[in-house]
Amino acid sequence: MQNDPTPPRATRRGSTVRRRIERVAVSPEGALRRSRDDALTTEEPLEIRVLGTDGVAHRVAVTMRTPGADFELAAGFLYGEGLIDGPDAVRAIRYCTEAEQLYNVVNVALAPGVPFDSSSLARNFYTTSSCGVCGKASIEAVMGPACARVAGGVTVDAETLVGLPARLREAQAVFERTGGLHAAAQFTPEGELVRVREDVGRHNAMDKLVGAALLAGELPLAEHVVLVSGRTSFELVQKAARAGAAVLAGVSAPSSLAVELAEQAGMTLAGFVREPGFNIYTGGERIASRVREKVGG
Missing domain, CATH: 3.40.140.10 (Cytidine Deaminase, domain 2)
Incomplete structure (x- = not known):
């Protein structure tokens, strides 16, 4: 599997941003307010697309996430939803350089011969930071792919x-x-x-x-x-x-x-x-x- 290098024409957002805030300390004598810088967790949308062997880009999900490990997030999401079965199913993962929201759109290109059923997208994925995947079309869709029963394992x-x-x-x-x-x-x-x-x-x-x-x-x-x-x-x-x-x-x-x-x-x-x-x-x-x-x- 290949991952494209970072495109040079845009600035990637970090996992935190700085913002000026007021800190309030309350005591019996009253409230004392001080201005200071604070670190906030970055939250931005990530659109996950799958490029099938036909070259068509299928939008699979949009999730609100903290930037960082975006390729791992895309691969893990697709695997967890049963849309890919292993690392060999992925030919490359790259940011979509043609998208207006650079670094907020990831294309997962499937390896030759890997099938992709676009009708499965009827599950209407939409993910948020608070509740995960929402708006799925049926209870069966919510239950997700069947998982093999864990036998043995670590103690x-x-x-x-x-x-x-x-x-x-x-x-x-x-x-x-x-x-x-x-x-x-x-x-x-x-x-x-x-x-x-x-x-x-x-x-x-x-x-x-x-x-x-x-x-x-x-x-x-x-x-x-x-x-x-x-x-x-x-x-x-x-x-x-x-x-x-x-x-x-x-x-x-x-x-x-x-x-x-x-x-x-x-x-x-x-x-x-x-x-x-x-x-x-x-x-x-x-x-x-x-x-x-x-x-x-």
């Missing part, structure tokens, strides 16, 4: 798992400057960080992570732990299951449908992962502990 110590959020925060460079980003991270069973991706949208962060693993030829993720920085929604479980992740953990709560899907997929799903513990919703056999389990309330 992780409880003591290792509970320490992962702290390691994730240490690696979130943009979050430290803005406080406005979600993250998805890939860890070894021993707690070593493999990669982390950040975005204003939690689904985009997962797509970037899966896209990076896809393009590196590292799927499935059955031998790694995937951690997300917020609540675990159905779509995050779906994307993780599609990537073959055996263990998915979140620092906040999962939804009921997320738990049901994780159970169906044979995944281990943990929530509220933060010191000093966490909840196991499915697949507890992959969580090892050196202490005696307490049964009941």
Whole structure:
């Protein structure tokens, strides 16, 4: 697969922008206002297009995202939605230099012989930073492509798992400057960080992570732990299951449908992962502990 070099005629937006703000500090003596510079997370639209072997560009989705890892985001999104089956399906990913919104339009060129069914676009993809993919045409479309059930997979110590959020925060460079980003991270069973991706949208962060693993030829993720920085929604479980992740953990709560899907997929799903513990919703056999389990309330 080839990625075109950065076009020279435009300036790429960074992951943060600076803005002058007023900081208000409230005390018993009153409110003190000070002017200062602040870092804000950049949010811009990204249009994902697929170039079929017929040379026609098909608009697949528009997502509000934080610029950076755009090619990984496009690849991860297409893979998660079942529109491509692996890295060999992609011939090249490049920015559309003819678009008015340069760096906000990505073309994914399919490899020769890779079929693309444009009728599948009837699912009417439109993604936002807050809720992921919206406006799909049917319940069947929302459920997405079928995922193979995870068999086996990694085992992780409880003591290792509970320490992962702290390691994730240490690696979130943009979050430290803005406080406005979600993250998805890939860890070894021993707690070593493999990669982390950040975005204003939690689904985009997962797509970037899966896209990076896809393009590196590292799927499935059955031998790694995937951690997300917020609540675990159905779509995050779906994307993780599609990537073959055996263990998915979140620092906040999962939804009921997320738990049901994780159970169906044979995944281990943990929530509220933060010191000093966490909840196991499915697949507890992959969580090892050196202490005696307490049964009941």
